[in-house]
Structures are given as structure tokens and as C-alpha cells.
Amino acid sequence: MTLRVGTRASALATTQSSQVAALLTELTGVETELVTVSTEGDRNTRPLAEIGGTGVFVSALRDALLAGEVDVAVHSLKDLPTAAADGILLAAVPTRVDPRDAVIARDGLTLGELPAGSRVGTGSPRRTAQLNALGLGIEVVGLRGNVDTRISKVRDGELDAVVLAAAGLRRLGRIEEATELLDPLQVLPAPGQGALACECRSDDREVAGLLARLDDGATRAAVTAERSLLASLEAGCSAPVGAWAEVVDDDGSLQLWLRAFAGDPSGAPSIRLSATGSVQDPTGIGERLAAEMIAEGADSLMRADAP
Structure with missing residues (x-):
């Protein structure tokens, strides 16, 4: 038996899919092969919010699966729509890699060391809102493209810095290029950032059983809370929403801490709230925190419409 593992064609996507395939072989003994699939998000370089945001990196892979x-x-789990897809099972969420955002800046600088007026690139409304909220006097500019494309904008002097996911740099073996790793309490990551999603057909019990060996309970609980909040806010993956959950040991009892951000892309106003509860109730924690944020006016701040 050889499992065909569908992946996007980018260097990062094939790297993380290869890592999943290798882990699957290690844990189950099954042989694997990668199959590349072109997605709308890869073909279209316009801003994600303009081309549909949610699901643009996912739909073609799901079509190939079905x-x-x-x-x-x-998939990168942060790209996954929060709504369930007919015929598709989220069979495994492997152990999460670093959820933080990373800065790659000229001359080895941190964000705080960049002079006022510096141009910082990101394609994420979430990052844009939080970077602007820091009040550093930087100019946040739109940016799309793979890791190499984005980093080259700094190397070529077109931008002073770029902000991207630390997990991608780690998976590519390039984390040493980061000049700063942002504290998630200062800049919250995207829901699901740093985690992967392994899907199969919901009626394929054999493959589902194999993938279950890769699932990490703490990671699944954390991303379930984050995605529950996102769904309850009715926000897509291109909306200015950040969320980060951690499983912590509180005197022998496992608790889930969830922190969240919603804001106007201009940086003001913004809402930051947190919640805690049993690790057995990640969905409920996300729903309750979202309700608190909506009561504080979060829905009026999120100008990036969910598709």
C-alpha cells in the first residue's frame, strides 16, 4: 500500500508535507508518495481578501481528495476554513511547531530598532492591525509570495523588514535568518498558526486510522479553541483576528488558556481578551471568549469581511 499525499507545490508546502509523509512511514510502516496540486492561492497573487481569503489554498486539495x-x-492549519467540509475528515493535527511571528529586518534589526517610516511587509490584515497598534511609526505595506520572494524584498532593499510565520522558517531550516521572534502576547498569531492539518475522505477508515497515529491531543485542543473563536466571530482566515491557546498544568489539572485579538487594520481601536477552562471543552472556551469580544464591539472592528 502506498499513500498518495497531496500538497501544494511551494517549497514550504512540499517540505511540511514530506515531513508528515516521513512521520507517517516511521509510525505506521506505510509507504508514501507526494502528489502536487495547484491551488487558487498559488496561481493568483492578488491580496487574499480580494480573491476569497478563506479556502484559497485548500479547495483544490480537497477536490483532489474527493x-x-x-x-x-x-494543509497549513491556519489556511483551513472553520466550517466542516462534506466528505472530509480532519484525521490528524500533528504536534505544533513554533506559533510565533518572525521578523526578518535589514542590518539585523528588531522592529523596535527600525527608524520611523521604515517599510515593513506583510500580506496579513491580522499582522497589519497589530503592528500598527504597536505605535512604532513604521509603514506596513502589502506583500504576497513565497518565503524566498518575501525575504528577497529585504535583501534587495525594497523593504526594511518582513513579518512571516516562524514555523515556516523552522520547517525550511531558515530560522536563523529571523532577526526577532515576536512575543505572542504582543502580536498574537493566526488561529492554528504553526500547526498542520491532515485530511482524508471521511469514509476511508483505513487511512483515518493510520493518520490518527500522528494526532497530538494538546495541539488539537489548542487549535480547536482558536478556530472555535474564529468561527464564532464569523471571521475568515484573512480577517484581523489573532488567537493563541496553550494547555497548562494547573495543580495537576490540565487547563486551556486562550488569548485573542480583534482590531481595525489601522491599529486602533482593538480588543484583547483572554479566557481559561477545562482542556476537555476547547470549543466552549472559544465560543465564550468570542461572545465576550462581540459584546465589546469586535464585529465592528473587523473590516476584512469573511468570505
């Missing part, structure tokens, strides 16, 4: 062209689809 068509029987691949047996497993691997």
Missing part, C-alpha cells in the same frame, strides 16, 4: 486522486491532504 476525486480519489490523493489519499491524504496536508
Whole structure:
């Protein structure tokens, strides 16, 4: 038996899919092969909010899965729509890698060391809102493209810095290029950032059983809370919403801490709230915190419409 693992064609996507495939072989003994699939998000370089935001990196892989062209689809979990997809099972969420955002700036600088007026690139409304909220006097400019494309904007002098996910740099073996790793209490990551999603057809019990070996309970609980908050806010993956959950040991009892941000892309106003509860109730924690944020006016701040 050889499992066909569907992946996007970018260097990061194929790297993380290869890592999943290797882990699957290690844990189950099954052979794997990668199958590349072109997605709308790869073909269209316009801002994500303009081309549909939610699902633009996911739909083609899911179509290939349902068509029987691949047996497993691997996604960056932050790209995954929060609504369930017919015929698709989220069979595994492997152990999360670093959820933080990373800065790559000229001359080895940190964000705080950049002079006023410096141009900082990101394609994320979430990052834009939080960077502007820091009040550093930087100019946040839109940016799309793969890791190499974004970093080259700094190397070529077009931008003073870029902000991107630390997990991607780590998976590519390039984390040493980061000049700063942002404290998630200062700049909250995207819901699900640093985690991967392994999907299969919901009626394929054999593959689902194999993928279950990769699932990490603490990671799944954390991202479930984050995505529950996102869904309850009715915000898409391109909305200015950040969320980060951690499983912590509180005197022998496992608790889940969830922190969240929603803000106007201009940086003001913004809302930051947190909640805690049993690790057995991640969905409820996310829903309750979202309700508190809506009561504080979060829905009026999120100008990036969820598709």
C-alpha cells in the first residue's frame, strides 16, 4: 500500500508535507508518495481578501481528495476554513511547531530598532492591525509570495523588514535568518498558526486510522479553541483576528488558556481578551471568549469581511 499525499507545490508546502509523509512511514510502516496540486492561492497573487481569503489554498486539495486522486491532504492549519467540509475528515493535527511571528529586518534589526517610516511587509490584515497598534511609526505595506520572494524584498532593499510565520522558517531550516521572534502576547498569531492539518475522505477508515497515529491531543485542543473563536466571530482566515491557546498544568489539572485579538487594520481601536477552562471543552472556551469580544464591539472592528 502506498499513500498518495497531496500538497501544494511551494517549497514550504512540499517540505511540511514530506515531513508528515516521513512521520507517517516511521509510525505506521506505510509507504508514501507526494502528489502536487495547484491551488487558487498559488496561481493568483492578488491580496487574499480580494480573491476569497478563506479556502484559497485548500479547495483544490480537497477536490483532489474527493476525486480519489490523493489519499491524504496536508494543509497549513491556519489556511483551513472553520466550517466542516462534506466528505472530509480532519484525521490528524500533528504536534505544533513554533506559533510565533518572525521578523526578518535589514542590518539585523528588531522592529523596535527600525527608524520611523521604515517599510515593513506583510500580506496579513491580522499582522497589519497589530503592528500598527504597536505605535512604532513604521509603514506596513502589502506583500504576497513565497518565503524566498518575501525575504528577497529585504535583501534587495525594497523593504526594511518582513513579518512571516516562524514555523515556516523552522520547517525550511531558515530560522536563523529571523532577526526577532515576536512575543505572542504582543502580536498574537493566526488561529492554528504553526500547526498542520491532515485530511482524508471521511469514509476511508483505513487511512483515518493510520493518520490518527500522528494526532497530538494538546495541539488539537489548542487549535480547536482558536478556530472555535474564529468561527464564532464569523471571521475568515484573512480577517484581523489573532488567537493563541496553550494547555497548562494547573495543580495537576490540565487547563486551556486562550488569548485573542480583534482590531481595525489601522491599529486602533482593538480588543484583547483572554479566557481559561477545562482542556476537555476547547470549543466552549472559544465560543465564550468570542461572545465576550462581540459584546465589546469586535464585529465592528473587523473590516476584512469573511468570505
